[in-house]
Amino acid sequence: xxxxxxxxxxxxxxxxxxxxxxxxxxxxxxxxxxxxxxxxxxxxxxxxxxxxxxxxxxxxxxxxxxxxxxxxxxxxxxxxxxxxxxxxxxxxxxxxxxxxx
Amino acid sequence: xxxxxxxxxxxxxxxxxxxxxxxxxxxxxxxxxxxxxxxxxxxxxxxxxxxxxxxxxxxxxxxxxxxxxxxxxxxxxxxxxxxxxxxxxxxxxxxxxxxxxxxxxxxxxxxxxxxxxxxxxxxxxxxxxxxxxxxxxxxxxxxxxxxxxxxxxxxxxxxxxxxxxxxxxxxxxxxxxxxxxxxxxxxxxxxxxxxxxxxxxxxxxxxxxxxxxxxxxxxxxxxxxxxxxxxxxxxxxxxxxxxxxxxxxxxxxxxxxxxxxxxxxxxxxxxxxxxxxxxxxxxxxxxxxxxxxxxxxxxxxxxxxxxxxxxxxxxxxxxxxxxxxxxxxxxxxxxxxxxxxxxxxxxxxxxxxxxxxxxxxxxxxxxxxxxxxxxxxxxxxxxxxxxxxxxxxxxxxxxxxxxxxxxxxxxxxxxxxxxxxxxxxxxxxxxxxxxxxxxxxxxxxxxxxxxxxxxxxxxxxxxxxxxxxxxxxxxxxxxxxxxxxxxxxxxxxxxxxxxxxxxxxxxxxxxxxxxxxxxxxxxxxxxxxxxxxxxxxxxxxxxxxxxxxxxxxxxxxxxxxxxxxxxxxxxxxxxxxxxxxxxxxxxxxxxxxxxxxxxxxxxxxxxxxxxxxxxxxxxxxxxxxxxxxxxxxxxxxxxxxxx
Numbered sequence: 089x090x091x092x093x094x095x096x097x098x099x100x101x102x103x104x105x106x107x108x109x110x111x112x113x114x115x116x117x118x119x120x121x122x123x124x125x126x127x128x129x130x131x132x133x134x135x136x137x138x139x140x141x142x143x144x145x146x147x148x149x150x151x152x153x154x155x156x157x158x159x160x161x162x163x164x165x166x167x168x169x170x171x172x173x174x175x176x177x178x179x180x181x182x183x184x185x186x187x188x189x
Numbered sequence: 190x191x192x193x194x195x196x197x198x199x200x201x202x203x204x205x206x207x208x209x210x211x212x213x214x215x216x217x218x219x220x221x222x223x224x225x226x227x228x229x230x231x232x233x234x235x236x237x238x239x240x241x242x243x244x245x246x247x248x249x250x251x252x253x254x255x256x257x258x259x260x261x262x263x264x265x266x267x268x269x270x271x272x273x274x275x276x277x278x279x280x281x282x283x284x285x286x287x288x289x290x291x292x293x294x295x296x297x298x299x300x301x302x303x304x305x306x307x308x309x310x311x312x313x314x315x316x317x318x319x320x321x322x323x324x325x326x327x328x329x330x331x332x333x334x335x336x337x338x339x340x341x342x343x344x345x346x347x348x349x350x351x352x353x354x355x356x357x358x359x360x361x362x363x364x365x366x367x368x369x370x371x372x373x374x375x376x377x378x379x380x381x382x383x384x385x386x387x388x389x390x391x392x393x394x395x396x397x398x399x400x401x402x403x404x405x406x407x408x409x410x411x412x413x414x415x416x417x418x419x420x421x422x423x424x425x426x427x428x429x430x431x432x433x434x435x436x437x438x439x440x441x442x443x444x445x446x447x448x449x450x451x452x453x454x455x456x457x458x459x460x461x462x463x464x465x466x467x468x469x470x471x472x473x474x475x476x477x478x479x480x481x482x483x484x485x486x487x488x489x490x491x492x493x494x495x496x497x498x499x500x501x502x503x504x505x506x507x508x509x510x511x512x513x514x515x516x517x518x519x520x521x522x523x524x525x526x527x528x529x530x531x532x533x534x535x536x537x538x539x540x541x542x543x544x545x546x547x548x549x550x551x552x553x554x555x556x557x558x559x560x561x562x563x564x565x566x567x568x569x570x571x572x573x574x575x576x577x578x579x580x581x582x583x584x585x586x587x588x589x590x591x592x593x594x595x596x597x598x599x600x601x602x603x604x605x606x607x608x609x610x611x612x613x614x615x616x617x618x619x620x621x622x623x624x625x626x627x628x629x630x631x632x633x634x635x636x637x638x639x640x641x642x643x644x645x646x647x648x649x650x651x652x653x654x655x656x657x658x659x660x661x662x663x664x665x666x667x668x669x670x671x672x673x674x675x676x677x678x679x680x681x682x683x684x685x686x687x688x689x690x691x692x693x694x695x696x697x698x699x700x701x702x703x704x705x706x707x708x709x710x711x712x713x714x715x716x717x718x719x720x721x722x723x724x725x726x727x728x729x730x731x732x733x734x735x736x737x738x739x740x741x742x743x744x745x746x747x748x749x750x751x752x753x754x755x756x757x758x759x760x761x762x763x764x765x766x767x768x769x770x771x772x773x774x775x776x777x778x779x780x781x782x783x784x785x786x787x788x789x790x791x792x793x794x795x796x797x798x799x800x801x802x803x804x805x806x807x808x809x810x811x812x813x814x815x816x817x818x819x820x821x822x823x824x825x826x827x828x829x830x831x832x
Contacts, residue, residue: 111813112813112814112817113810181809181810182808185806185807185808187807
């Protein structure tokens with residue numbers, strides 16, 4: 089089945105913006121991490137689409153890189169969240185402002 | 190060989206100094222005894238004396254024209270077209286000074302062992318004493334002015350350290366400071382004179398300057414400008430001498446220098462330091478003779494100082510203060526001699542004065558030691574019986590300083606007075622000044638002698654005891670020298686003048702009055718001294734606690750006791766305005782102005798920081814949002830710019 093590329097690109101752009109919006113407005117760190125994942129995957133989708141349009145495999149290569157980095161990032165990010173929760177008993181960014189004073 | 194003279198005291202200083210600084214300075218550390226440290230220091234300076242004596246004997250066999258030893262120690266400053274060596278010269282003039290410094294110095298060191306026996310830090314004391322002699326030896330043996338200046342500053346430093354040796358007592362610490370600061374004023378003159386010499390002659394080497402001058406004066410090629418600059422040089426250097434040799438108006442530090450231990454006073458007054466000024470003028474006599482103005486100034490300052498200090502000495506009660514003012518007065522004699530062109534007579538008086546003044550101070554030290562640090566002559570009396578040996582040697586020094594023949598002081602003082610009268614540079618008024626001083630000297634010394642040793646015991650004088658042998662023996666040696674020391678300069682058989690002739694030329698200062706006057710003047714000066722002594726004995730024969738002068742002329746006596754209020758005048762004219770100016774600089778310029786500006790910068794940045802602080806909310810989301818806006822603005826700008 090053939091899908092129009094502009095549809096896919098628009099879709100990924102929407103997902104990216106949802107992620108960005110979530111990143112800025114949500115206060116739960118877990119959700120923020122999920123939003124970052126969302127943005128990364130939106131970018132992946134764009135890469136794959138352009139790879140197909142341009143008939144160039146470099147885009148798909150970049151996707152693999154991003155998937156790997158995203159996996160590492162979520163491992164580190166979740167580790168940080170656990171450490172934060174242990175010290176602050178909270179995952180709310182409102183409470184994470186130790187450097188302010 | 191020559192360097193050994195300097196090396197021994199330096200070595201003594203290093204041994205005692207390092208030993209003290211690293212092993213004894215701790216509170217709990219065991220202190221070395223005065224015997225051990227004193228033996229090291231005395232040995233060092235005595236070795237130096239032996240070397241001086243040996244070189245002095247060797248010097249005799251040389252031809253007058255080449256009668257010197259030179260030694261270059263190291264190259265000091267090496268620049269393009271300018272080379273300055275640290276070099277030494279041992280010639281007739283410096284040989285005499287070396288022997289006096291090391292000889293009298295050894296005796297003072299030896300005496301100190303007894304005097305400082307119950308001191309807490311003898312190691313430090315003897316280290317300073319050695320350094321003092323070393324600095325003075327540098328002063329008299331250097332061939333160039335920077336070397337002399339090095340020694341000059343060295344003795345200044347050591348005088349500060351030794352005068353303020355008992356710095357626990359704030360008054361004594363202040364006396365040390367005063368000596369240092371007053372000397373600094375003179376040193377400025379010396380320094381400026383030195384620079385001036387360099388700008389005129391482009392060299393610091395004294396022998397080179399001398400050659401340059403003698404070549405010119407042979408052809409009388411001096412221009413007025415050159416003569417003026419020589420006068421300025423001489424006057425500036427004389428300012429240095431005024432400071433170091435305690436002449437009017439910078440003599441105030443010397444009487445205060447009595448705060449130091451008594452052997453130190455002896456060292457400062459007799460062997461080292463104050464004679465530095467006389468040495469410098471004698472060394473540069475070839476410059477001074479070219480400037481009649483400078484000579485006149487030297488002579489007048491010397492003559493006035495001699496008289497002025499003698500008047501103050503009459504009314505002092507502290508045994509050391511009397512001696513201090515007598516030193517100032519005798520130094521005045523030396524400058525008087527230099528000023529009238531009789532540099533040899535000045536040096537002669539330096540030597541005899543070194544003998545009898547060291548003896549007077551050490552004798553006074555013996556009295557002070559025997560009376561457990563009592564210095565007020567009014568509280569002594571009758572010590573003849575308690576301290577017969579001190580009495581005997583002090584008596585010899587007393588007769589020497591009064592100028593009774595055949596004691597040493599007579600010959601040198603008579604020589605000075607005769608030259609003052611007979612030299613073409615001299616004058617009758619200067620001679621009268623000298624003569625008055627001689628009478629007064631005899632008077633106040635008799636007063637001191639009588640109050641201390643004769644009459645009834647007063648206060649605790651009955652409990653006095655004679656000093657230990659180590660203190661008495663040096664006194665006997667000095668007494669012997671004080672008695673016979675004058676024979677090196679007997680009129681008409683003047684060995685000293687002959688000996689100094691390669692360095693100090695007497696040409697141009699031959700007597701302008703008939704020689705028959707000499708006998709008359711001699712008789713007059715003996716008469717003057719006798720009158721002074723007679724008056725002194727008569728006045729103080731039945732001393733009863735109140736000074737007879739005070740009874741009859743209390744106003745005058747009070748003025749004299751307060752030293753003509755010179756210290757107070759200086760306080761009012763110099764110290765107060767200086768303090769006020771310093772306070773102005775501190776409170777107004779520094780605190781109010783400079784600090785305000787500097788602190789203002791700090792305050793401004795603090796204020797700016799405070800006011801922009803609220804944008805740091807600490808909320809991650811806010812930062813992210815800002816980042817986003819920034820990103821959008823950047824992208825928008827690129828879009829607008831590119832498309």
